[in-house]
Amino acid sequence: MVTTRATAEESPDQSDQSDQPDQSGRSAVRTLLRLWPYVRPARVRLFTAAAVAVVASCLTLVIPLVLKWMVDGPVADRDPAGVWLGALYLLLLGFAEALLFGLRRWLVARPLAGVEASMRADLYRHLQRLPVAFHDRWASGQLLSRGTTDLMLLRMFLAFPLTFLLVNSVTILVGVIIMLLQDWTLGLVILIPAVPVMVTCVVFEKRYASVARRAQDQVGDLTTVVEESVLGIRIIKGFGRHRSQARAFRELSRTLRGTELHKARLLATIWGVIVTLPELAIGAALVLGTVQVADGGLSAGTLVAFLSTALALRWPVDSIGFLLAMSQEAATATERYFEVMDAVPEEPAPAAPATVGSRSAGRNGWAQPAAPGTGSKGLRGDGLRFHNVQFRYPDAPQDSPPVLHDIDLHIRPGESMALVGATGSGKTTLTALVPRLHEVTSGRITLDGDDITAMSRKQLRSLVAVAFEEPTLFSASVADNVLMGTGDGAGEPELERALAVAQADFAHALPHGTETQVGEQGLSLSGGQRQRLALARAVVGRPRFLVLDDPLSALDVHTEAAVEAALREVLAETTALIVAHRPSTVLLADRVALLSEGRIAAVGTHHELLRGNAEYAHLMAGTEEADR
Numbered sequence: 203m204v205t206t207r208a209t210a211e212e213s214p215d216q217s218d219q220s221d222q223p224d225q226s227g228r229s230a231v232r233t234l235l236r237l238w239p240y241v242r243p244a245r246v247r248l249f250t251a252a253a254v255a256v257v258a259s260c261l262t263l264v265i266p267l268v269l270k271w272m273v274d275g276p277v278a279d280r281d282p283a284g285v286w287l288g289a290l291y292l293l294l295l296g297f298a299e300a301l302l303f304g305l306r307r308w309l310v311a312r313p314l315a316g317v318e319a320s321m322r323a324d325l326y327r328h329l330q331r332l333p334v335a336f337h338d339r340w341a342s343g344q345l346l347s348r349g350t351t352d353l354m355l356l357r358m359f360l361a362f363p364l365t366f367l368l369v370n371s372v373t374i375l376v377g378v379i380i381m382l383l384q385d386w387t388l389g390l391v392i393l394i395p396a397v398p399v400m401v402t403c404v405v406f407e408k409r410y411a412s413v414a415r416r417a418q419d420q421v422g423d424l425t426t427v428v429e430e431s432v433l434g435i436r437i438i439k440g441f442g443r444h445r446s447q448a449r450a451f452r453e454l455s456r457t458l459r460g461t462e463l464h465k466a467r468l469l470a471t472i473w474g475v476i477v478t479l480p481e482l483a484i485g486a487a488l489v490l491g492t493v494q495v496a497d498g499g500l501s502a503g504t505l506v507a508f509l510s511t512a513l514a515l516r517w518p519v520d521s522i523g524f525l526l527a528m529s530q531e532a533a534t535a536t537e538r539y540f541e542v543m544d545a546v547p548e549e550p551a552p553a554a555p556a557t558v559g560s561r562s563a564g565r566n567g568w569a570q571p572a573a574p575g576t577g578s579k580g581l582r583g584d585g586l587r588f589h590n591v592q593f594r595y596p597d598a599p600q601d602s603p604p605v606l607h608d609i610d611l612h613i614r615p616g617e618s619m620a621l622v623g624a625t626g627s628g629k630t631t632l633t634a635l636v637p638r639l640h641e642v643t644s645g646r647i648t649l650d651g652d653d654i655t656a657m658s659r660k661q662l663r664s665l666v667a668v669a670f671e672e673p674t675l676f677s678a679s680v681a682d683n684v685l686m687g688t689g690d691g692a693g694e695p696e697l698e699r700a701l702a703v704a705q706a707d708f709a710h711a712l713p714h715g716t717e718t719q720v721g722e723q724g725l726s727l728s729g730g731q732r733q734r735l736a737l738a739r740a741v742v743g744r745p746r747f748l749v750l751d752d753p754l755s756a757l758d759v760h761t762e763a764a765v766e767a768a769l770r771e772v773l774a775e776t777t778a779l780i781v782a783h784r785p786s787t788v789l790l791a792d793r794v795a796l797l798s799e800g801r802i803a804a805v806g807t808h809h810e811l812l813r814g815n816a817e818y819a820h821l822m823a824g825t826e827e828a829d830r
């Protein structure tokens with residue numbers, strides 16, 4: 203079955219998030235402060251908006267004072283003109299408040315969209331720079347959800363809770379002062395619930411933090427399942443696994459639902475406390491106040507003012523529960539965002555050419571165009587050398603045997619070396635070391651004598667072009683996909699030549715020729731067609747070093763023969779390492795290296811090895827028959 207949970211459980215955030223007691227120990231404020239660099243550009247507007255909101259909110263508190271004036275003045279004096287005037291004041295106050303809140307919205311909307319966009323762009327740029335090993339380790343859904351749901355939560359936090367936690371605190375403070383000034387005994391009655399409410403808030407915040415984290419991680423898991431089943435829809439249908447796949451999805455979404463309900467229960471509890479206790483206090487104050495008014499110790503206007511102030515504070519107090527909840531979610535989102543941002547990218551950063559709508563992490567090889575007139579460039583220098591290279595995948599256990607060890611291989615300048623070995627022997631792994639998609643565990647690889655780790659990635663990738671086993675095409679035109687393999691200067695002639703070498707002339711017969719959109723958003727091509735475009739991409743920049751991982755595996759014998767004939771010319775100019783399974787491909791190469799049990803077991807010409815090496819003869823025997 204298509205893996206569902208496994209990938210998600212492997213991602214590092216999963217292992218430590220489930221029952222973390224210290225999770226709640228982290229400070230939400232400190233986490234949220236990490237957003238400052240992104241918020242900085244919007245700070246003036248954000249602060250202005252907060253100030254506007256504070257003023258607007260405090261205007262609400264003036265209303266009770268106008269009421270007091272009306273009750274004790276015009277109403278007591280039975281003066282209708284005064285009542286109308288009071289009503290006009292109230293209307294104006296309401297109008298001003300609405301206007302100010304509108305202004306606040308207008309102030310924050312645009313800059314906050316900008317903050318979200320720049321955070322998303324940073325995340326994407328960072329993901330492009332993170333090593334392949336990172337992408338091997340992380341489930342793609344976890345990355346996707348961080349770039350979508352989490353960033354949306356952050357924008358909402360910046361737009362609303364951030365401002366209103368401040369606004370409400372100020373409003374509550376001012377309101378309490380006004381109430382104490384009206385009548386301090388009633389004011390103290392109102393203040394009694396403050397302590398239990400605050401304690402509840404603290405307890406709630408801790409619990410909510412860990413549940414929020416769990417919910418957001420589960421959204422990531424769910425995204426992974428959806429993504430995998432969309433990409434693997436053929437396999438799911440082909441094997442009739444749609445039911446089990448749907449079941450897996452349902453289980454995950456039920457878990458998520460459970461977590462969301464847990465969140466809702468927590469929120470309901472705190473809301474219950476926050477709403478009920480102050481309400482009781484207001485009731486008590488009403489009774490006490492009425493008694494005082496009856497005794498003549500308090501004017502009716504003051505009581506009205508007092509109670510309407512208390513009522514005006516209801517919303518600021520009530521909303522604190524969900525403002526805290528949203529802040530917690532934002533803190534979690536920030537944490538998840540920075541988990542990715544804190545992962546160390548490949549250094550030094552490659553000044554990579556813009557990739558086209560890339561979703562998969564695969565770098566499909568690019569190379570700068572060769573300077574004109576350097577046709578025989580591959581024939582000078584020292585060629586490609588592996589010096590005692592050892593390699594173990596970074597996430598493999600320390601005591602496991604390395605995938606590759608004691609690799610000493612010299613591919614002379616201009617030479618083509620075929621790499622042959624049983625499946626799983628490490629051929630793909632070896633080829634990935636040359637463009638530094640993975641770093642050697644020990645040993646060195648040199649290109650014309652220069653250690654690849656001493657080069658900038660840009661320089662390295664301008665020297666080496668690769669075509670992988672899995673030919674990935676991006677959602678772009680055929681021409682764009684092929685020309686990805688070269689610098690900006692390349693144009694029509696290079697494209698034509700590359701398509702000719704790869705026998706990819708079918709591209710011209712597509713509905714819009716080489717401008718036809720392919721990839722996920724475009725026309726679907728056959729495996730062999732994709733493979734030939736990937737090969738064209740590898741050769742288009744006339745790279746000095748060419749690394750091909752089984753580039754002809756999906757082609758029929760005739761097309762393969764045609765590609766080989768054309769490829770021969772290219773190979774004459776470059777130093778090449780070609781993974782091959784079939785004798786016909788092997789024959790393209792000058793010499794063959796046999797990879798066996800993670801090391802180079804033999805090097806020689808095809809015929810030498812065929813005669814002198816039993817393993818090689820065995821590997822080739824089956825395929826030779828098949829080829830005939």
Ligand SMILES: Nc1ncnc2c1ncn2[C@@H]1O[C@H](COP(=O)(O)OP(=O)(O)OP(=O)(O)O)[C@@H](O)[C@H]1O
Pocket residue numbers: 338595598605623624625626627628629630631632671
């Ligand atoms: N990303 C990875 N992380 C950990 N181990 C890996 C990874 N990719 C491959 N391996 C392991 O490394 C070994 C060599 O794999 P590799 O893909 O290099 O084989 P190969 O020779 O290219 O095989 P094939 O002929 O089938 O393409 C395998 O045992 C595989 O399980």
Ligand SMILES: [Mg+2]
Pocket residue numbers: 629630631671751
């Ligand atoms: Mg392979």
